[in-house]
Amino acid sequence: MFKVIFENIGEYKKYAILSPIFVLLEVATNVAITFYMTKIIDLGIMEGSTDGVLKYGILLLILAAVSLATGITSGYLATKASAGLSKNMRYSMFKNITNFSFENIEKFKRGSLITRMTTDVQMVQMAFQLSTRMAIRAPLTLIMALIMSARLSKELVPNFFIIMVIIAIGMSFIITHAYPIFEIVFKTTDKLNTDVSENLAAIRVVKSFVKEDKEINKFDEIAENLQNYYMKASKLLAMSNPLMNFCTYLMVLLVAWFGAHLIVGGSMTTGALTGIITYAIQIQVSLMMLSMILVQITIARNSLNRINEVIATKPSIKSPKDATFEIKDGSVSFEDVSFSYVDDMDKCALKDINLKINSGDYVGIIGPTGSAKSTLVNLIARLYDTDSGVVKVGGIDVKEYDLKSLRDAVSVVLQKNQLFTGTVRDNLLWANEDLCDDDLKRALYIASCDDFLDPDTDLDKKVQAGGSNFSGGQKQRLCIARAILKDPKILILDDSTSALDNQTETKIMNAITKFRPNMTKILISQKIKSLKNTDYTIVLDNGVIENIGTHEELLQKSDIYSEINGVQEKDSDFDA
Ligand SMILES: Nc1ncnc2c1ncn2[C@@H]1O[C@H](COP(=O)(O)OP(=O)(O)O)[C@@H](O)[C@H]1O
Numbered sequence: 001m002f003k004v005i006f007e008n009i010g011e012y013k014k015y016a017i018l019s020p021i022f023v024l025l026e027v028a029t030n031v032a033i034t035f036y037m038t039k040i041i042d043l044g045i046m047e048g049s050t051d052g053v054l055k056y057g058i059l060l061l062i063l064a065a066v067s068l069a070t071g072i073t074s075g076y077l078a079t080k081a082s083a084g085l086s087k088n089m090r091y092s093m094f095k096n097i098t099n100f101s102f103e104n105i106e107k108f109k110r111g112s113l114i115t116r117m118t119t120d121v122q123m124v125q126m127a128f129q130l131s132t133r134m135a136i137r138a139p140l141t142l143i144m145a146l147i148m149s150a151r152l153s154k155e156l157v158p159n160f161f162i163i164m165v166i167i168a169i170g171m172s173f174i175i176t177h178a179y180p181i182f183e184i185v186f187k188t189t190d191k192l193n194t195d196v197s198e199n200l201a202a203i204r205v206v207k208s209f210v211k212e213d214k215e216i217n218k219f220d221e222i223a224e225n226l227q228n229y230y231m232k233a234s235k236l237l238a239m240s241n242p243l244m245n246f247c248t249y250l251m252v253l254l255v256a257w258f259g260a261h262l263i264v265g266g267s268m269t270t271g272a273l274t275g276i277i278t279y280a281i282q283i284q285v286s287l288m289m290l291s292m293i294l295v296q297i298t299i300a301r302n303s304l305n306r307i308n309e310v311i312a313t314k315p316s317i318k319s320p321k322d323a324t325f326e327i328k329d330g331s332v333s334f335e336d337v338s339f340s341y342v343d344d345m346d347k348c349a350l351k352d353i354n355l356k357i358n359s360g361d362y363v364g365i366i367g368p369t370g371s372a373k374s375t376l377v378n379l380i381a382r383l384y385d386t387d388s389g390v391v392k393v394g395g396i397d398v399k400e401y402d403l404k405s406l407r408d409a410v411s412v413v414l415q416k417n418q419l420f421t422g423t424v425r426d427n428l429l430w431a432n433e434d435l436c437d438d439d440l441k442r443a444l445y446i447a448s449c450d451d452f453l454d455p456d457t458d459l460d461k462k463v464q465a466g467g468s469n470f471s472g473g474q475k476q477r478l479c480i481a482r483a484i485l486k487d488p489k490i491l492i493l494d495d496s497t498s499a500l501d502n503q504t505e506t507k508i509m510n511a512i513t514k515f516r517p518n519m520t521k522i523l524i525s526q527k528i529k530s531l532k533n534t535d536y537t538i539v540l541d542n543g544v545i546e547n548i549g550t551h552e553e554l555l556q557k558s559d560i561y562s563e564i565n566g567v568q569e570k571d572s573d574f575d576a
């Protein structure tokens with residue numbers, strides 16, 4: 001588990017090593033300070049030597065300055081090391097997440113990935129910072145103080161061990177009970193984050209269905225759960241304070257009681273007792289630090305596991321070793337393909353699909369919602385892997401291609417279009433950084449974006465987060481323009497012309513056919529009028545191909561197609 005730390009400390013390793021070294025110096029100086037304190041009392045004050053007081057006074061002053069300087073330096077180095085570790089861990093996670101397949105992301109859930117990148121990293125950072133400063137300091141102070149006090153009086157040392165046993169028992173009770181609660185706290189935080197991110201992404205839906213109250217209640221419940229668990233864990237941890245206080249008083253009491261007897265008996269000096277009490281407090285403080293570290297590590301251990309899960313997860317889809325980079329043409333074939341989102345093969349989304357699409361074909365896909373239209377096309381860009389059977393592009397199994405090359409060649413405009421904050425130009429350049437403005441303008445014309453922006457002057461127009469300052473149809477057209485700019489061999493429009501009127505849609509498809517005649521075009525649409533212009537259309541029903549044919553053929557042989565056609569003709573009669 002601590003492997004994550006070793007692997008991610010990277011260039012900050014030197015700070016993580018230097019910090020404890022300065023801690024070592026600080027501890028040594030502090031012990032020396034206490035040692036010379038006893039000297040100043042016994043030799044200087046008790047014997048009335050001004051010279052002695054002055055000599056040890058100056059020495060103590062210098063030691064105090066050294067202690068301060070080493071303390072500040074070790075703190076600075078520890079902060080630098082822990083903040084650097086955080087940065088590297090976040091980078092490692094983010095880098096791996098960007099390579100995640102859809103399947104990986106669905107397994108983790110978005111909210112959980114957010115918690116892991118924020119709260120969990122913060123927990124580890126805090127624990128690491130505390131540990132680099134205290135993990136050496138506390139035991140070292142403890143041992144040194146024990147040795148030094150044994151030198152002053154052996155008789156009093158057993159008292160310290162009694163206290164240590166009490167603390168060990170108390171703390172192990174607290175920690176073993178707090179750990180499982182923290183596990184729940186983090187899982188609940190995941191839920192909260194998932195809920196918030198889902199709600200923000202779908203805020204328009206929430207508002208349009210006037211579901212604000214319902215969502216607030218749902219959120220409230222999770223937030224309250226979180227509060228309760230947190231309180232429960234905190235209450236447990238808070239018990240360490242009274243425990244420590246009790247032990248401090250008990251220790252001072254024991255040492256003072258037995259020490260006073262020794263002084264009366266003449267076997268110990270007053271200076272030595274003052275020294276021992278100071279050491280006792282140092283022992284107490286270091287025990288307190290140790291338990292604090294233990295608590296922090298308890299919390300961080302869980303977080304470290306969760307971070308490790310993200311970093312160690314292998315993307316379920318990745319390029320093969322001897323990958324093929326060249327995609328010959330835009331032909332697609334499915335050979336006995338079955339696919340299921342869940343392990344249960346009885347719940348297949350796609351069953352025994354056999355299909356052949358020639359390069360340059362203009363293909364339509366239609367079918368009821370949930371009939372696996374999106375699933376079918378997602379397999380072409382290898383957004384998911386088949387469970388059985390082979391999907392080929394350009395005559396070669398998609399699993400043999402370099403992923404980037406394949407996805408550059410297969411451009412999918414997904415059902416949910418996404419634009420990013422920036423300008424129109426920024427968004428279009430996502431396709432390819434090297435494109436010039438003329439290329440961008442041409443794509444805007446092909447995708448009929450000139451209806452709502454002037455390609456010559458509006459490339460710098462701002463796009464707000466998610467493209468919220470554009471209408472659905474405008475967003476769809478910008479996404480189509482971006483997809484065309486990749487100059488793919490296969491262009492897939494997954495319901496991405498749904499918000500366009502027939503005329504605009506036909507105009508776009510005609511322009512694409514004219515300017516990119518060799519590109520394979522796959523149009524998923526619910527509109528028969530759009531599909532009329534395709535070379536042929538595939539009718540899907542519940543994960544199987546019901547029929548394939550031209551508009552006229554399908555009207556004859558496909559029940560689903562002719563039924564949809566009937567409904568839409570009636571609607572258009574009604575509109576007219
Ligand atoms: N990410 C997913 N996880 C689990 N099941 C899914 C997922 N996406 C789609 N499905 C299921 O697979 C089936 C086909 O979905 P989809 O391909 O999106 O249909 P369509 O695009 O035709 O509406 C549906 O039953 C749907 O519930």
Ligand SMILES: [Mg+2]
Binds near residue numbers: 495
């Ligand atoms: Mg779909």
